[in-house]
Amino acid sequence: MTADSVYIHVPFCIHRCGYCDFTVIAGRDDLIEHYLKCLELEIARSITSPQPVSTIFIGGGTPSYLPEPALQQLLTVVNEWFPLREDGEFSMECNPDGLTLDKIKILRSHSVNRISLGVQSFNPQHLETLERTHLAETINAVFAQLRDQHFANISLDLIFAVPGQTLSDWEADLKTVIALAPEHVSTYGLTFEKGTQFWTRRMKSQLIPAEDELEREMYSVAMTSLPAAGFQQYELSNFAQPGMECRHNQVYWQSAPYFGFGPGAASYLNGVRAMRHRSVTTWIRRVIAGESGIAETEVLNPEDRAREAVMLGLRQVAGIDLDQFQQQFSHPLPDLAPNAFDRLIEAQLLTLDQGKLRLTKTGRFIADSIMAEFL
Ligand code: SF4
Known part of the structure; x- marks a missing residue:
């Protein structure tokens, strides 16, 4: 059982955004210590000895929400169990809010070399609609600090088709991102997933989704303006300066194997996809009790693998x-x-x-x- 990539899921957030469908827990910082203990237990039981890898991705949730000692502990565990190969890519998702200089220094000193920053928008009204806790000024300040600390690979995430967002609002966001000159940009159309607050509010007509035609136009504008500014589209939602594509995500799109740890994380090894429990408390309870954190496994037969490879490959x-x-x-x-x-x-x-x-x-x-x- 081996892979050259690992995904670690950190479920903690300051607040659950109304559109969020990820494995997230807010207001339960008391679980951070248990989470870290269980993460190491889960890794140690699965791989038994350190496994050098070429790509590491710590996602969430908001990994950068962890207090400094916990962040240090998390990264120490990852460094010990998954030493990054020379020229490897080590990404971490961060929110502009709360990403202090001290935290940035901790990331730097633990080999993190790529930051994926959850910007979503620079427009105060749309940040509020999305229930994001940061301001546009915070994004600019954090971006400058990351550059000061020599982060040379920064990705910015944007969301379009936000209720109330006009085409010119979206064009303004794209323009601001281009002016910041990150290495990578991801753009996602807002989705209303069943079970989220946004879904409920949509059902009650409290939130009106963007018209299909507008959403299409917004995507079209992104596919024109980002390449015109030097960001080549290499995947449906992803644009990068030459050579700065996200290598970790390419592992998924190329149906290559990867380890996955933490609540809600998937791994894909030897044609078997294993999904860990999405409930953070269930995952912790099971791992502490010496049981598996895996909720379900799916064995893909050769035809399933081929079909899935088409779905993922066509994204590129x-x-x-x-x-x-x-x-x-x-x-x-x-x-x-x-x-x-x-x-x-x-x-x-x-x-x-x-x-x-x-x-x-x-x-x-x-x-x-x-x-x-x-x-
Ligand atoms: S910050 Fe991201 S992961 Fe956390 S609740 Fe909001 S959308 Fe979800």
């Missing part, structure tokens, strides 16, 4: 090399959707060029429904 702008695909999965890709393959190409939603299958620009707008044809 580079697309899927059909020969390589056949070699890797012993399955001709067109056979996975015999009724749809030619139709999608004829409709110019997919393109087949020099043996590579890709979504066209038009196809990217309806990527989910195209991918569903391969399920």
Whole structure:
């Protein structure tokens, strides 16, 4: 059982944002100590000896919310169990709010070399709608501090299609991000997931989602203005300066194996996906009791693996090399959707060029429904 990448989930946040569907817990800082103990227990039981890796991603939740001693403890555990290979990528998700200079120094001294900053918007009204606790000024100040501390790989996350957001608001956000000149930008259309507060408020007509046409236009503007500023789109939601693509996320899109630890985290090893309990308290209770933190496992048969690889591979702008695909999965890709393959190409939603299958620009707008044809 091995992999060259690891994901660690830190579930703590200052507040649960109304749209958030991640494994998150707010107002339970008393669990931080137990969480850290269980994380180390879970890792030690799974891999038994340190495992050098090429990519580490600490996500959440808000990993940077951890108080300094806890942050130090977390990173020490990760450094000990997953020594980063030379030239490795070590990302951590941070919120602008509460990312102090001391915390930035702790990250720096523990080999974190890539920061993914949850900006979401620079517009005070939309930050408020999204229930984010930071201000635009905080983003600028934190960004400058990260640069001062020699972080040379910073990604900024933005959300579009926020209720009340106009196209020019979105253009202003993109312009501000471009002016900051990070190495990487992620843009996500706001979704209303069942079970979230936003879903309930939408059902009660308290929140009105952006019109489809506006959302489409916003995505289109991102796909034009970011590349024009030197950020090449390399995945449906991701843009990077040349050579600054997120290597960890590419592991997922290329269906490569990875370790995963912490509540709600998935691992993918030897064709088996293992999902840990999403309830932080259940995960802690089970790990402390010496039981597995895994809630369910899914064994993917060769055809499942091939179908999933199409779904993930098509997310990448580079697309899927059909020969390589056949070699890797012993399955001709067109056979996975015999009724749809030619139709999608004829409709110019997919393109087949020099043996590579890709979504066209038009196809990217309806990527989910195209991918569903391969399920
Ligand atoms: S900060 Fe991020 S992870 Fe935490 S509740 Fe908000 S959206 Fe979710």
